[in-house]
Amino acid sequence: MMGKTLAYKILEEHLIEGELAVGEEIAVKVDQTLTQDSTGTMAYLQLEAINPKEVATDLSVAYIDHNTLQAGFENADDHAFIASAAAKYGIVFSKPGGGICHQVHLECFGKPGTILIGSDSHTPTGGGLGALAIGAGGLDVAVGMAKGKYYLTVPKVYEIRLTGSLPDMVNAKDVILEVLKRLTVKGGVGYIMEYTGDGVENLSVTDRATICNMGAELGATTSVFPSDKITEAFLEKQGRKGDYRELKADEDAVYDDSITINMSELVPMAAKPNSPDNVEKVSDEKIKVDQVAIGSCTNSSYTDMMKVAEILKGNKVHPDVSLVISPGSANILRQLSENGALASMISAGARVLESACGPCIGMGQAPKSSGVSLRTFNRNFKGRSGTKDAKVYLVSPETAAVSAITGYLTDPTIWDAPDVSEPETYGKTEHYFVYPKPIEERPREVVMGPNIKPFPIKEELKDKIDKKVIFKTGDNITTDDIVPSNAKLLPYRSNIPYLSSFAFTTLIDDFKDRAERNGGGIIVGGENYGQGSSREHASLVPLYLGIEAVIAKSFARIHRSNLINSGILPLVFKDLKDYDLIEEGDEISILDLLSNIGYKDEFNIIIKNKSIEIPVKLIVSKREAEVLRAGGYLNASK
Numbered sequence: 001m002m003g004k005t006l007a008y009k010i011l012e013e014h015l016i017e018g019e020l021a022v023g024e025e026i027a028v029k030v031d032q033t034l035t036q037d038s039t040g041t042m043a044y045l046q047l048e049a050i051n052p053k054e055v056a057t058d059l060s061v062a063y064i065d066h067n068t069l070q071a072g073f074e075n076a077d078d079h080a081f082i083a084s085a086a087a088k089y090g091i092v093f094s095k096p097g098g099g100i101c102h103q104v105h106l107e108c109f110g111k112p113g114t115i116l117i118g119s120d121s122h123t124p125t126g127g128g129l130g131a132l133a134i135g136a137g138g139l140d141v142a143v144g145m146a147k148g149k150y151y152l153t154v155p156k157v158y159e160i161r162l163t164g165s166l167p168d169m170v171n172a173k174d175v176i177l178e179v180l181k182r183l184t185v186k187g188g189v190g191y192i193m194e195y196t197g198d199g200v201e202n203l204s205v206t207d208r209a210t211i212c213n214m215g216a217e218l219g220a221t222t223s224v225f226p227s228d229k230i231t232e233a234f235l236e237k238q239g240r241k242g243d244y245r246e247l248k249a250d251e252d253a254v255y256d257d258s259i260t261i262n263m264s265e266l267v268p269m270a271a272k273p274n275s276p277d278n279v280e281k282v283s284d285e286k287i288k289v290d291q292v293a294i295g296s297c298t299n300s301s302y303t304d305m306m307k308v309a310e311i312l313k314g315n316k317v318h319p320d321v322s323l324v325i326s327p328g329s330a331n332i333l334r335q336l337s338e339n340g341a342l343a344s345m346i347s348a349g350a351r352v353l354e355s356a357c358g359p360c361i362g363m364g365q366a367p368k369s370s371g372v373s374l375r376t377f378n379r380n381f382k383g384r385s386g387t388k389d390a391k392v393y394l395v396s397p398e399t400a401a402v403s404a405i406t407g408y409l410t411d412p413t414i415w416d417a418p419d420v421s422e423p424e425t426y427g428k429t430e431h432y433f434v435y436p437k438p439i440e441e442r443p444r445e446v447v448m449g450p451n452i453k454p455f456p457i458k459e460e461l462k463d464k465i466d467k468k469v470i471f472k473t474g475d476n477i478t479t480d481d482i483v484p485s486n487a488k489l490l491p492y493r494s495n496i497p498y499l500s501s502f503a504f505t506t507l508i509d510d511f512k513d514r515a516e517r518n519g520g521g522i523i524v525g526g527e528n529y530g531q532g533s534s535r536e537h538a539s540l541v542p543l544y545l546g547i548e549a550v551i552a553k554s555f556a557r558i559h560r561s562n563l564i565n566s567g568i569l570p571l572v573f574k575d576l577k578d579y580d581l582i583e584e585g586d587e588i589s590i591l592d593l594l595s596n597i598g599y600k601d602e603f604n605i606i607i608k609n610k611s612i613e614i615p616v617k618l619i620v621s622k623r624e625a626e627v628l629r630a631g632g633y634l635n636a637s638k
């Protein structure tokens with residue numbers, strides 16, 4: 001018999017329905033879930049609609065980390081709603097200030113060998129601990145909480161074999177930037193990325209987490225590292241030795257694809273504007289920097305923060321640079337304040353922010369017009385920083401810290417490497433958590449402020465769609481393009497009608513107008529449509545505006561599921577060149593839907609005004625077909 005990959009071992013242990021074979025839909029048992037506030041309000045509204053007695057998982061955590069500005073009542077209301085839903089259903093509530101969901105989960109709850117489903121695309125961060133941690137839409141996470149079950153299409157497994165060790169001033173960030181350079185933002189679609197090789201033991205758990213975190217940018221289902229002595233030591237330092245379990249692939253495991261990276265040969269890298277795969281070496285080209293932002297779920301660990309503090313110690317932030325730092329968790333911030341690292345940062349002239357997503361999701365610190373911002377984050381999509389023409393470079397903490405001092409994008413290997421290691425113990429900062437009461441003492445009501453509006457639900461599928469193409473996009477459209485997020489919009493994540501005015505505004509100004517004038521419509525997309533954030537707002541807003549189908553060259557995984565859950569058809573061109581035949585304004589007829597969906601993988605659509613027919617594919621599982629016929633998941637589950 002063939003040896004097994006670690007990914008398949010974990011899937012096999014959790015298999016509830018279906019066959020563990022590439023391309024098949026399976027259901028797996030969900031051990032843990034996490035939500036954050038900007039997708040959490042929807043997830044908990046949906047959990048309310050399902051209304052279980054309590055969560056069916058071993059552990060569910062509701063984090064507040066994205067929108068912590070509270071510039072008005074809106075998101076304070078959201079926090080109160082989420083806190084009340086957590087109390088009602090038996091969920092741990094992590095208060096604002098406690099830290100970024102993925103970093104805190106890694107520190108306090110993640111466990112090797114478990115399946116974690118999170119309503120955030122960077123949930124795979126947990127793969128650093130040997131968990132199979134998967135990002136999903138809020139509704140799928142709500143179902144995960146209510147029923148302890150998650151559906152996914154069995155991915156292939158991509159081996160990333162690591163050899164050697166990181167040179168001084170080269171970070172785990174440079175490893176994943178190298179992977180992105182080689183495989184691109186769609187190279188991981190349909191795969192789990194599994195890390196192997198003797199280089200693995202030279203990476204700490206948080207290094208591994210950095211790599212898994214940004215595996216989201218490959219479009220991968222998730223990424224996973226083995227669980228070994230390094231994992232055990234990390235868990236012990238976090239006071240959780242009991243959660244350790246050794247896990248690795250079989251020696252003779254067979255992978256669908258494989259690449260090798262010799263870490264000893266890596267150099268500092270940067271993803272240039274506006275895509276995480278636009279990666280080049282940090283070179284001598286003198287790019288003047290206006291802002292440096294250090295933090296986010298990718299690079300905000302204790303050791304990353306300590307490296308930054310050591311580089312800044314006794315130095316001064318360049319007069320033309322604004323340096324902002326957000327430590328990943330309250331626990332890290334406490335440690336930095338106790339060991340003096342915070343003093344080094346402040347003395348150098350850094351602005352220390354709350355432990356939260358902050359500038360990564362445009363919550364403040366928008367760069368100046370056409371400003372250059374170096375960020376240790378994971379996404380540099382156009383406009384995401386809050387400034388449309390800003391030039392955002394994704395770099396390591398070492399590159400960021402040294403560049404903040406020199407004032408231009410600088411290869412940090414010119415600098416002496418700081419001597420930083422993990423602490424003896426990480427200690428605990430407990431009081432940001434609110435634990436649920438015993439079931440008989442839990443409140444039965446949730447608290448909803450006026451900003452929380454009901455979400456749209458579709459009607460049952462009709463046999464025929466007759467709509468105009470109201471928008472045609474290029475490749476790699478992100479969910480940030482479909483429904484942008486920034487400090488002005490994030491407070492409205494529970495208000496789909498309000499958000500609908502901003503659909504696609506990074507690309508065009510009149511999408512809502514077009515939808516209203518035409519009584520809804522169809523969107524045409526290129527490759528990897530809907531990459532990036534898991535926000536289901538990117539399907540709920542189109543649903544609200546009457547979009548009935550998206551026809552694309554290919555879809556990103558989470559967005560495809562979100563479209564199906566909302567009852568919108570994700571159709572794929574059979575012949576990619578047919579993409580060129582369709583233009584905005586074309587009138588599309590899709591007939592015989594009721595006899596096609598779920599029965600035929602392929603059927604024709606008609607471009608009426610051009611009198612041509614083109615074939616499209618809709619490859620769905622039986623379950624997905626039922627969801628589409630019912631007009632979305634919530635209808636189907638009634």
Ligand code: MIC
Pocket residue numbers: 038039066119120121122361485532533534535
């Ligand atoms: C992101 O990094 O894009 C976000 C904001 O964390 C999203 C979730 C959201 O849009 O609320 C994600 O990664 O899923």
Ligand code: SF4
Pocket residue numbers: 066100120122296297298356357360361377378
């Ligand atoms: Fe938060 Fe940024 Fe991480 Fe998303 S990528 S969870 S916004 S820190």
